[in-house]
Amino acid sequence: MELVLIGPPGSGKSAVGRRIARAQGAAFVDLDTAIEAAAGMRVERIFEMEGEAGFRAREAAAIAALGTADTGPRLTRVVAAGGGAILDPRNRWRFFHGRRAVALMAPAEALAERLARSPVVRPLVAGRDPVVAVRELLTARARFYAAAQAVDATGRLEDVAGRVASLLERPAPAGTRLLSAETPIGKLDLGHGHAARAVADALRPMGVRRATLASEPEAWRRHGERLARSLAEAGVVEPLPLLLPRGERAKTVRAWEAALRELAARHMERGEPIVAIGGGALGDAAGFLAATWLRGVPLVHVPTTLLAQIDSAIGGKAALDLPEGKNLVGAFHQPVAIVVDTDLLATLPVRQRRAALGEAVKYAALGDERLFALLEADGPAIASGARGAVESGALAELVERCAWAKIEVVAADEREAAGRIRLNLGHSIGHAIEAAAGYRGILHGEAVAHGLRGAVDVGRRLGVTPDERAARITGLLDRLGLATSAPGVGADSVAARLAGDKKVAGGRLRWVLPTADGVVVRDDVPAEAVEAGIAAALAGAPRRAAA
Structure with missing residues (x-):
């Protein structure tokens, strides 16, 4: 087992990590110290000479040098990450996939007080009101910290280390959570192999006894049945399948009416959600169903195609087609949560993978130069379903960059x-x-x-x-x-x-x-x-x- 400690400046990552490593006989890596050793200069000097971009490039290289994670039961290595290391999607993949990620969190005032006492001047808060700077930083990075298991970093060092050690004694959560963002248009919960726990996390606060799992035959066979079984076994809800036609045939007025009548026959209540499991057309149809049944019921999207994960499941648009045109009958109905699990793409046909990249090229053309470069370098491998594109984090980065770009535009x-x-x-x-x-x-x-x-x-x-x-x-x-x-x-x-x-x-x-x-x-x-x-x-x- 390997532990990665993340958190804002002043949260005590290095001190806590060193203490845990010593207590459990594990190796300890302070990422900033490793960067300084490789560069032959202090972090502040790197920022001065090369700017933040130069430092981040060195940081990414140091994280890549960590290599493959040890997934055995005994703690063998503890890594204390720099405060901003998690900003890069590829860094987060390397940190979180196969490793236990723990976020040391504390109020902005406590963090600012620690930074004021520290002999090390932090470049990102230098020359500013430390409380204001830390508060802004916590807000900007909240979606990254929330992907890890949080531990209270206030109090004595030995107490914080004890809390982390206790957490490590419990089973690791299923899958890898890479980003968890509360947004004005619903929660984005992005990861790999984490769909069942993420959907359960979205449904539990609703306190309902039933949920409609809307899908189409192929998506239900590949993903829906397993998700339904997981929800039932965990006692979260009673999952009720509702199968719609495949593709655009789900988006006809006739299919919509048939689904409404099925909900009526089941006496589904206003608080009982619809969970949409499928691609873009299924999400459109299930979203419109959620928008119109009883004047609107909660909706959770679980997109199972690359196109839906990077685009169509995000934004709250739900629609049906008419012979005269596509999406002419519709509504805006924002989901409670969008659960984006890139592991669900493992069985996606090559043609659908490749086609989805048409939308990804659009997002690159909107002004994301990093996405442009990623598509030029890794696009063919992503399109072909090459395992290396998953293991390197390229697929996860593609999905995150597109999904977050759409959230920012739609939220505004x-x-x-x-x-x-x-x-x-x-x-x-x-x-x-x-x-x-x-x-x-x-x-x-x-x-x-x-x-x-x-x-x-x-x-x-x-x-x-x-x-x-x-x-x-x-x-x-x-x-x-x-x-x-x-x-x-x-x-x-x-x-x-x-x-x-x-x-x-x-x-x-x-x-x-x-x-x-x-x-x-x-x-x-x-x-x-x-x-x-x-x-x-x-x-x-x-x-x-x-x-």
Whole structure:
């Protein structure tokens, strides 16, 4: 067993870790000390010479050097992490996956008092009111600390060490929790192999006796049955399965009515939640069911596809389709919790993995340069389901970066009155292609990838998308094997579907177009640019001349 101590500056990670290691005969690693030894200078000097970015790079290298965790029953190593080490998703994966992570926590006032007495000047609080600085830091990092088991770090050193030692005597929680964030649009609980305990954690406070587990046959067979069994055995709730049709067929008015009547037959009550277990279409259908049954019941999302984990399960949009267009009947209904377990993706077909990366490219194009680099380096491995992409933490980082980006946008504009429209990059033409295909034969992420090619073309014609940015976006789509061939629908049919786009305002379609470092919204796109953009979207990747 290995123990990682995290927590804010002044929480006593080094002192507590050293004491526990000595008492149990384990090796002790103070991460900051290891960084200083490798750099030949103190942490403060590294910040001065290389800035925070330079220090974080050294920190990530030191964490990677820890290697594979010892998962045996005896404590063999204790690691005291620097206060900001957990900011990087890859660091957190290396710390938390296979190791016991404990967060030493204390009130801001107590931490500030300790920092004032310390001979070491902490760079992140230097020159500021320490209480204010620590309070801001605790708020900014709360979602990372909350992923670990918390221990009260106030009081005598020996008492704090005793609390940690007592915690280690108990069984480790199932799976790996990487992030636990309370947000205005529901709790995001992200991890690997932790779905059963995370859903139980979401349902227990409700104090209800039953929960509807809405799923579709394949997701139920792979994941739903096991989750239902776990909830029943733990005595959390009586799980009641509700199977909807697969794919977009779940999002018909007929399927919705049938589900409502089943809830009525069961006499489901207003406080009894719906747990949605499945991909994007299932989440849309179950979300709309939760929004409309008894004028709204609690909802917990358990997305089981990569597309749903990085995008569709987040944001509170729930909708049904009509023959005239996708998602035309819907509601905003925020979930109580979104349980994102990347281990549920292990059985996902390669085509669905690859298609989901169309949405991930969108998030990169919105301005996340680290995500761009991750997709360029690890995207093909993630798409193929390579084990190395999971074990390295690349998959978990991809999911976290996309999911958190969407939470930040939606929390600021829940009802799509302003900034949320930027999330529709690639979706105008993408949705039109899906509708023209009758929602058959093409996956949503694949359609978005075609839509991205179209948006890039329109942006270049309007002079808002620089050639270098256009080449990077389309080059990444090429590398991932997305939208490389024609989707098999006609340009006239796609153009006709654009007229019914939800982003039409005042008779003008608002286009989200890439810029050098983000996006811009334009409603003055001339017809010839739209026509050319559709053509580019339907053409796929341009053929390269043979060498």
